[in-house]
Amino acid sequence: xxxxxxxxxxxxxxxxxxxxxxxxxxxxxxxxxxxxxxxxxxxxxxxxxxxxxxxxxxxxxxxxxxxxxxxxxxxxxxxxxxxxxxxxxxxxxxxxxxxxxxxxxxxxxxxxxxxxxxxxxxxxxxxxxxxxxxxxxxxxxxxxxxxxxxxxxxxxxxxxxxxxxxxxxxxxxxxxxxxxxxxxxxxxxxxxxxxxxxxxxxxxxxxxxxxxxxxxxxxxxxxxxxxxxxxxxxxxxxxxxxxxxxxxxxxxxxxxxxxxxxxxxxxxxxxxxxxxxxxxxxxxxxxxxxxxxxxxxxxxxxxxxxxxxxxxxxxxxxxxxxxxxxxxxxxxxxxxxxxxxxxxxxxxxxxxxxxxxxxxxxxxxxxxxxxxxxxxxxxxxxxxxxxxxxxxxxxxxxxxxxxxxxxxxxxxxxxxxxxxxxxxxxxxxxxxxxxxxx
Amino acid sequence: xxxxxxxxxxxxxxxxxxxxxxxxxxxxxxxxxxxxxxxxxxxxxxxxxxxxxxxxxxxxxxxxxxxxxxxxxxxxxxxxxxxxxxxxxxxxxxxxxxxxxxxxxxxxxxx
Numbered sequence: 001x002x003x004x005x006x007x008x009x010x011x012x013x014x015x016x017x018x019x020x021x022x023x024x025x026x027x028x029x030x031x032x033x034x035x036x037x038x039x040x041x042x043x044x045x046x047x048x049x050x051x052x053x054x055x056x057x058x059x060x061x062x063x064x065x066x067x068x069x070x071x072x073x074x075x076x077x078x079x080x081x082x083x084x085x086x087x088x089x090x091x092x093x094x095x096x097x098x099x100x101x102x103x104x105x106x107x108x109x110x111x112x113x114x115x116x117x118x119x120x121x122x123x124x125x126x127x128x129x130x131x132x133x134x135x136x137x138x139x140x141x142x143x144x145x146x147x148x149x150x151x152x153x154x155x156x157x158x159x160x161x162x163x164x165x166x167x168x169x170x171x172x173x174x175x176x177x178x179x180x181x182x183x184x185x186x187x188x189x190x191x192x193x194x195x196x197x198x199x200x201x202x203x204x205x206x207x208x209x210x211x212x213x214x215x216x217x218x219x220x221x222x223x224x225x226x227x228x229x230x231x232x233x234x235x236x237x238x239x240x241x242x243x244x245x246x247x248x249x250x251x252x253x254x255x256x257x258x259x260x261x262x263x264x265x266x267x268x269x270x271x272x273x274x275x276x277x278x279x280x281x282x283x284x285x286x287x288x289x290x291x292x293x294x295x296x297x298x299x300x301x302x303x304x305x306x307x308x309x310x311x312x313x314x315x316x317x318x319x320x321x322x323x324x325x326x327x328x329x330x331x332x333x334x335x336x337x338x339x340x341x342x343x344x345x346x347x348x349x350x351x352x353x354x355x356x357x358x359x360x361x362x363x364x365x366x367x368x369x370x371x372x373x374x375x376x377x378x379x380x381x382x383x384x385x386x387x388x389x390x391x392x393x394x395x396x397x398x399x400x401x402x403x404x405x406x407x408x409x410x411x412x413x414x415x416x417x418x419x420x421x422x423x424x425x426x427x428x429x430x431x432x433x434x435x436x437x438x
Numbered sequence: 439x440x441x442x443x444x445x446x447x448x449x450x451x452x453x454x455x456x457x458x459x460x461x462x463x464x465x466x467x468x469x470x471x472x473x474x475x476x477x478x479x480x481x482x483x484x485x486x487x488x489x490x491x492x493x494x495x496x497x498x499x500x501x502x503x504x505x506x507x508x509x510x511x512x513x514x515x516x517x518x519x520x521x522x523x524x525x526x527x528x529x530x531x532x533x534x535x536x537x538x539x540x541x542x543x544x545x546x547x548x549x
Contacts, residue, residue, distance in 0.1 A: 011447065011451060014451060015451065015454055015455065015458075018455055019455055019458040019459075022458070022459070022462055023458075023462060025462075026462070026465060026466070032466075033463075033465075033466030033467035034466075034467065035467050036463050036464065036466075036467040036468075036469065036470050037463070038467075039462065039463035039466040039467050040459060040460060040462075040463035042463075043458075043459035043460075043462040043463055044456075044459050047455050047458070047459055051455070072441075073443060073444045073447075074444075075444075076441045076444030076445070077444040077447055077448050079444075080444055080445045080447075080448030080449070081448040081451060081452065083448075084448060084449070084451075084452035084455075087452075088455075088456075088459075102517055102518070105514075105517050106514065106517060106518075110511075111510070111511035111513055111514050112509070112510060112511070112514065113508060113509020113510055114509055115509070116509075167509075169505075434441055
């Protein structure tokens with residue numbers, strides 16, 4: 001309920017910040033209207049600019065903003081609202097030209113003032129932001145290159161659009177209006193300063209050192225970090241952090257990984273990372289003693305946010321990392337609530353934390369159902385993929401009272417959600433996080 | 439589901455913003471289809487003999503244009519501003535003869 005209230009509050013704030021400054025343009029001796037469609041075009045231009053400027057806040061990873069929704073929802077919202085804002089920015093000149101075709105002649109940079117060129121360049125910069133985000137992989141662009149282009153083009157787009165707005169100088173002639181929009185433009189850049197400068201400086205004062213790198217089953221590695229000169233980070237089991245290993249906290253290259261250690265231990269945190277061919281394949285070569293930096297914790301995928309009579313964990317592959325963090329935490333808390341783990345893997349040898357999971361069964365009221373995709377000879381357990389039939393065989397009668405945590409590949413998450421729906425589990429009892437943005 | 443929720447949230451927010459943008463436009467111009475009306479000020483004099491707009495309407499001239507017009511080329515002026523009907527009627531006299539396109543006294547002063 002509290003999160004719902006916070007969520008509604010932030011959407012209200014967002015609406016006010018995007019539209020109120022447009023209505024401020026009408027305060028005092030405002031300019032006369034110039035036809036409905038032209039004014040609609042102008043209003044869409046202003047709101048499109050305000051929405052784009054606010055994107056810097058959405059991606060600033062501010063916990064107050066992300067906590068009610070979960071950071072993945074905020075990032076997906078950022079992505080969706082960007083497309084809508086871009087739609088407004090496209091509509092701004094289109095409506096202008098359609099309602100008054102002569103305007104198209106004014107778009108010629110050769111005969112128009114510099115601020116028309118600024119508007120055109122802002123549009124191209126917005127286009128670059130959107131196109132590289134939607135088609136990064138098709139363009140063969142690495143994540144790091146995309147991130148630099150994304151940041152630079154976004155700042156350029158907002159700055160040039162402000163220049164365009166001030167150059168047109170129709171609605172921002174008044175001191176209040178001009179001051180407000182210039183102030184807002186400066187304000188939009190503050191999250192950027194915070195994320196790129198203040199936060200790394202804070203991280204610099206809270207370094208970690210690599211305490212150990214352990215090979216796990218399933219071509220995974222556990223990277224343990226020890227706080228160096230501070231108390232460490234307090235997190236909820238199931239959350240994640242962006243980590244930089246062997247690099248400055250100002251480096252562009254950072255990677256989000258789930259905590260796999262118990263939330264009850266701040267003196268030594270661990271992340272379990274599967275080798276996927278990119279940066280993750282270098283984890284095994286990280287030398288103990290290497291300096292690392294953490295930006296976190298983030299995320300809403302945690303048992304601590306969802307009190308229940310018991311929990312069901314459904315995972316595949318390295319999705320076990322946040323689950324083992326929750327199980328370790330529950331063990332440290334001596335929790336006796338019933339727990340059920342569905343663990344989809346190829347073979348028993350690939351079951352990351354297999355031995356520890358067996359040990360945890362002794363300390364927790366935990367049942368584990370392995371579902372093997374490639375069962376070995378003599379395997380009498382479940383086989384194939386985690387399905388409604390398999391879950392129905394193992395879930396207790398009071399299954400609708402339990403809270404479900406799903407973590408794994410996108411396809412698995414999707415099929416498990418469908419299966420749970422078939423079993424009559426309300427979807428608000430099913431928790432998951434999705435991090436496929438670009 | 440979380441991605442769908444985000445998209446729904448963004449769609450609802452975007453729709454509300456569009457409605458508020460429409461409200462802004464309605465406050466400023468309540469009539470929906472007055473878009474064909476030429477909104478730029480009309481030129482109150484004939485154009486013949488006055489091709490160099492800046493001579494009279496440059497920032498330092500007698501009747502300067504607003505400062506926000508700075509930067510537009512001379513060719514751009516008539517893309518938005520057209521002579522008024524009154525000015526067009528003034529091009530000929532009651533006998534259909536072309537009028538002198540400017541006040542004689544002013545031209546004499548310039549000479």
